[in-house]
Amino acid sequence: MKLIASLWSIPIVLCLSGPASADDLTASGDARSLGFSAARLARIAPWYQSRFDAFPPTEGLLPGAVVAIAKDGKLAYLQAVGFQDRAKTVPMQTNSIFWIASMTKPVTSVAAMILVDDGKLELDAPVARYLPELAEMRVAFRKTDAASGKTEYGLEPPKRPMTVRDLLRHTSGLVYPEMDFAYPERGLSDPNDAQEIRTIHMLYGWRAVFRRDKTLADFVSSLASLPLAHQPGEVHEYGWNADVLGRVVEVASGQPLDQFLQERIFAPLHMIDTGFYVPKEKLDRLVDSPMPERPPIWDVTTPPKLFAGGGGLVSTAPDYLRFCQMLLNDGELDGVRVLTAQAVKQMTTNALSPDVRIFGGDEVGARAGTTFGLGFGIRANPVFSWIPGAVGSYSWAGLWGTYFWIDPAEKLIGLQMVQATPGSKGRAAVISAGINRLTYGALEVSQPPSTASAVPATVSPEVLADYVGSYDFGSSVSSRDRQGLADGKTGWLGIEAFVAMEPEGLRINRPIANSPATRAGLAAGDLVTELDGAPLKGLSLADVLARLRGPADTTLKLKIVRKGETGGSELSVVRAARRANAVQLQLRVEQGRLVAEATGAWPILAFEHGKTTPLAATSANDFIVDDEDHTRITFVRDAAGKVSGLILNPGPFEQKAALIVSGAN
Secondary structure, three states: OOHHHHHOOOOOOOOOOOOOOOOOOOOOOOOHHEEEEEHHHHHHHHHHHHHHHHHHHHOOOOOEEEEEEEEEEEEEEEEEEEEEOOOOOOOOOOOOEEHHHHHHHHHHHHHHHHHHHHHHOOOOOEEEHOHHHHHOOOOOEEEEEEOOOOOEEEEEEOOOOOOOOHHHOOOOOOOOOOOOOHHHHHHHHHHHHHHHHHHHHHHHHOOOOOOOOOOHHHHHHHOOOEEEEEOOOHHHOOOHHHHHHHHHHHHHOOHHHHOOOOHHHHOOOOOOOOOOOOOOOHHHHHHOOOOOOOOHOOOOOOOOOOOOOOOOEEEEEHHHHHHHHHOOOOEEOOEEEEEOOOHHHHOOOOOOOOOOOOEOOOOOHHHEEEEEOOOOEEEEEOOOOOOOOOOOOEEOOOOOOOOEEEEOOEEEEEEEEEOEEOOOOOHHHHHOOOOHHHHHHOEEEOOOOOOOOOOOOOOOOOHHHOOOOEEEEOOOOOOOOOOOOOOOEEEEEEOOOOEEEEEEEEEOOOOOOOOHHHHOOOOOOOOOEEOEEEEEOOOOHHHHHHOOOOOOEEEEEEEEEEEEEEEEEEEEOOOOOOOOOEEEEEEEOOOOOEEEEEOHHHHHHOOOOOOOEEEEEEOOOEEEEEOOOOEEEEEEOOOOOOOEEEEOOOOOHHHEEEEEOOOOO
């Protein structure tokens, strides 16, 4: 299904009024009717443009993007920003074609679950039932004799076979060649451990035949002689699982993967621009590589023999939005059912038991507040999550910066299409959850209060002066987003994001410089064995992270074991107040009126950086803003009667902030 030609030229926010049918992703409904502020949605395109201006292609960021947002089955925002070529001569179009890299994995995972629905594939069947060439794979091990100190390396049989479910949740023991995210965050206690795993990853790079001129069958056969890095089912590590799963789909269905995807996913969902290469007649819409040359393995301009289920697809924002809407609709779109609702629920429910260890990057695990289902990362803990969204939201991203998320609680889908070089400053600039924060920040306050009864009040200059200062909301940009801790009372140590759980305790990988932990003497490599006298042995990382938390200005006693030293020692760390500097308001008095300005990294409601918004008093303690949300502000005082914080829109959708710097300071 093609979008009408005039749609490509609509600027910034699509806000066409009029009736729309269910799941109408071709023409938008009115932004307000979908629960958005059009003015705040309009912040998105300038945010991306500012990144393109600050990080040119020499910094690894292609100067263009396509952003799409849908809510309640209707398009709320579709915008092309910048250019689709490095030379900035071809304007980006909303149907420009991107290499989506690992956003292929959810598609391959859906393909596998279609076969589960069909009864042709069993989740807990050994992979070797479908790929007998992998039946003899063994597991690498390293064992050290405690008495002699002698270390033995070798191979051992798997405790159980890898299963199809293992491929879907990345617990098979199959890994990628060594990648930039792998070290030093693995939490390995011995450099030899790191070297051992590096060697295994190198073997995958040397021996695996992963080339566009070879088939999936060739690739899988080349894995047969390699060791598994972990016992199946024991460790989640991102790897070549989806590519092997793609071959399983081929065998179970009797079709090449590209044909199966076309017949069972792309054609039913009218994904007209999605596939493993870009045909000649569409090459003018292919977005450039962020590098001077596209790596040969991802030269998507010619048909491949390798249908890489882990990273081979190209797609457009409108196409992938339809795929996401099908998932949000429990497997159906426009009257066509692709998956059963039960299959979607399985895929989007935590599939990792507490005893599964997590190796690799920071996308999954207790430190990131996420877990993993069957093909998706799932937001599980809003305290540690690095992105906004409801608990249960699921998502994934691609190597070059493409990204999507689906929030079932808000019936919301967000999609970012960019191309940026891994590890570059430009890529880091656009994967900072900006699209998440700007999207949730554009949601209107539900059932805004009426202002009819708001009576202007006169407040003395002395009282107004009490409210002057900086107010911190933590990382939360909206009432729907409970990200982080915004109460101003929770303490911070400076190690939480750089730790890993080991059998005997918590390994410190990289404490933040000048943090409470480093000032107390904690160093990289230290092993924390006790917190406040309680042993950590046998606890999960989530349990230990919870114990690290506590009120600001309280003391936590740590027992540590340092490398090269015998016995342990104790350290006392005083938790500091957590200051995210993400969402803040600065209040001051100008010409006898209280005014507010957003001074953090992100705007909040109508408050923006560089924009002064006047507040009108309705009582000595309550104020109102003349904006589209009719924002109310109530100030909070402590037991001594001093102002300690404020609340935006008190009630079910309130947002709280703590006063961190008063006007008297």
